[in-house]
Every structure is written in structure tokens, then in C-alpha cells.
Amino acid sequence: MVEEVLESLDVKPGGFYVDGTAGGGGHSAAILDASAPDGRVLAIDRDPGALATVRERLAESAGERLELIQANYSEAARIVAERGERADGWLVDAGVSSYQLDEPSRGFSFQQAGPLDMRMGNDAPTLAEYLDEVSQEELARVIKVYGELRGSWGLAGAIKAALGRGELKDTLDLAELVASKQRHSKRKIHPATLVFQALRIAVNRELEHLEAAVRQIPEVVKPGGRGVFMSFHSLEDRIVKHTFRELADPCDCPRDFPRCMCAKQPLVEVLTRQSVVASDDEVQANPRARSARLRAVRVLDSPSSHDVS
CATH class of the missing domain: 3.40.50.150 (Vaccinia Virus protein VP39)
Structure with missing residues (x-):
């Protein structure tokens, strides 16, 4: 524009x-x-x-x-x-x-493997650090408010549990987890789109x-x-x-x-x-x-x- x-x-x-x-x-x-x-x-x-x-x-x-x-x-x-x-x-x-979206190493994309990063600058924690420190309650709020998604409590719990088990190695792991929990969604966009948006907003305090x-x-x-x-x-x-x-x-x-x-x-x-x-x-x-x-x-x-x- x-x-x-x-x-x-x-x-x-x-x-x-x-x-x-x-x-x-x-x-x-x-x-x-x-x-x-x-x-x-x-x-x-x-x-x-x-x-x-x-x-x-x-x-x-x-x-x-x-x-x-x-x-x-x-x-x-x-x-x-x-x-x-x-x-x-x-x-x-x-x-x-x-x-930033097009560079997998930045961790913004769920379509290519990248680190759990999502930082727009060095003044923010990485996504991995954020997910490790955030409570399930706060993560659910972020997904619900910033992603405008229902079922945020269960999804937040699944993310925290998978992280604790060492199952979230990269963005593809996270996207696959989200997709598995959003199988019945009727949205036309990829199930991970709004979750990644919510996490990016939270990490960077946008x-x-x-x-x-x-x-x-x-x-x-x-x-x-x-x-x-x-x-x-x-x-x-x-x-x-x-x-x-x-x-x-x-x-x-x-x-x-x-x-x-x-x-x-x-x-x-x-x-x-x-x-x-x-x-x-x-x-x-x-x-x-x-x-x-x-x-x-x-x-x-x-x-x-x-x-x-």
C-alpha cells in the first residue's frame, strides 16, 4: 500500500x-x-x-x-x-x-521446520522460553484472546504437557500438535494459524x-x-x-x-x-x-x- x-x-x-x-x-x-x-x-x-x-x-x-x-x-x-x-x-x-515469515530460522512459520523462536528482536524471550515459563492459565488466555479460539484450556494443557515431555522440538511439532487438537474445526485456514498468531503476539508483546x-x-x-x-x-x-x-x-x-x-x-x-x-x-x-x-x-x-x- x-x-x-x-x-x-x-x-x-x-x-x-x-x-x-x-x-x-x-x-x-x-x-x-x-x-x-x-x-x-x-x-x-x-x-x-x-x-x-x-x-x-x-x-x-x-x-x-x-x-x-x-x-x-x-x-x-x-x-x-x-x-x-x-x-x-x-x-x-x-x-x-x-x-520474517518467509525465513524458517525465525520460527514464525508453521509450514517449514524452524526453532521455537518468534522473536521480532532481541528484546523478547524466545517462544521456547515463553512456553516453559508461562502458566497453563495464562497460555489459555493468550490463545483465547489473541487467537480468538475456543477450547483454549485444553490446547494450552496439551502444549505444556508436550513441552514437558520434550516433544516440541520445532515449529512443525507445534503445528502438528495444534492440528491434532483442532481436527473438528470448520475454519478454512490451517488450524495452527491463529495459535501461532496468538503466541507471536504474546512473545513480542505486540x-x-x-x-x-x-x-x-x-x-x-x-x-x-x-x-x-x-x-x-x-x-x-x-x-x-x-x-x-x-x-x-x-x-x-x-x-x-x-x-x-x-x-x-x-x-x-x-x-x-x-x-x-x-x-x-x-x-x-x-x-x-x-x-x-x-x-x-x-x-x-x-x-x-x-x-x-
Whole structure:
């Protein structure tokens, strides 16, 4: 969704933009091109491998216009504060990247054997460490809430028992165990899909970092600038949508008050009444784009009132 991202960010020559999820560098490259000749990009990623990829791909051509930093995007407010300059736009492309999914050694895929890892960066435990330490009760909650699956208690117990017996050597072992416990599922997707999603979210604390990042938009982006967040499943999109709404309408007065008494002013204007989705052509070229949802806000420079749907 490169064109949609550039339009939502309102990229202009000479602007300063933060790419909170550098990934393979595609969005950073597009922003650098659109902001030429003197626009700048600060690209952040918690994955050192992603930064190495972007450095190899873009550093020589971009020169001093590109800065790379290893960090979680939930640290963006601190990073820009240390530089003393807020951005004209901030992009976060949440979730796991394609190159992470496609690399078996990262442990995200249930279609190829890989280690029980799933870390997006070195700031998280491996999946093996997580499963060893987590209680059955908490694991069941994670599968139920993050995977939106029934029967989570029994599945959590089976995973813990198999791990204790040394039967979970790799991702294929885990996927086969999940499939054996989900034989009667009527879902069209592989039985392990949502369980792997849930475990990945838990290991990397993705939803906590995402909500923290959305709340930082007024600290990261200057007045008039844009915050653009892309999500890839309903849990992420719900957080983005609801937190955008809170920033746009922060009043916490009781609903039966005749007028606002808390004097809290809107911090952003929501620009996307409905989420922006990928075009049919893009989905055909890249099937993973089918689940992408883009939402955008503009940071306000003066107190105002906005009707947010």
C-alpha cells in the first residue's frame, strides 16, 4: 500500500518522517523518493536483521537523509525527543514482516521446520522460553484472546504437557500438535494459524507496544503532521481505531453532563472514517495485503472539536 501510505502521510519535499517499522525498507525508500531532494527519514526497527537489510539497500543512495536506529516503535517519543525535532509524519506498519515469515530460522512459520523462536528482536524471550515459563492459565488466555479460539484450556494443557515431555522440538511439532487438537474445526485456514498468531503476539508483546505507540502520536508528530498506522488483524485494528478516537475526543466527563467540564482538548483529527484497504490489483500481486487496514490522523495545532465516527 505504498501509494496509500504516501498520500496519508502527505509526504512533501524537505519533510522529516519516521518509519517506525523499517522492515525491508520499501516504505522508507518510497518516502525518501517522495520527499526528495532534501527530505529525511528516521527508520526504526527492533530487528537488527531488518536494519541491516535497509542499510544495504538504501544507505548509499540516501546518504545523510536516512538514519537507522534499533529500537521498538513504542520508543519513538523518546527517540525524537532526544533529537529535539518532531516529525512531519510517522508511519507504523504493525505486525510481522514478510521477510520474517518467509525465513524458517525465525520460527514464525508453521509450514517449514524452524526453532521455537518468534522473536521480532532481541528484546523478547524466545517462544521456547515463553512456553516453559508461562502458566497453563495464562497460555489459555493468550490463545483465547489473541487467537480468538475456543477450547483454549485444553490446547494450552496439551502444549505444556508436550513441552514437558520434550516433544516440541520445532515449529512443525507445534503445528502438528495444534492440528491434532483442532481436527473438528470448520475454519478454512490451517488450524495452527491463529495459535501461532496468538503466541507471536504474546512473545513480542505486540498489542502493548502498539497501543503505547498510538498514544505517542502527539509527542512524535508536530502540529499539522500525520500519524499513519497499518494493521493486519482485527485485534490491532481495534486498538488503532479506538485509541485514535480517544485522542480525538479525550473528554472523560459523564455522558449525562450537559457540557464538558474536564477541559480536555482534542489532540488529533481522524482522517479515515473507515480504514483504507489495498486495491484489488495489489491483493492479486501480494495476497498478504488482503488483510491490511490503514488509518490516519492529523495532529492538531490548536484546540478544536471534531466529530469522530
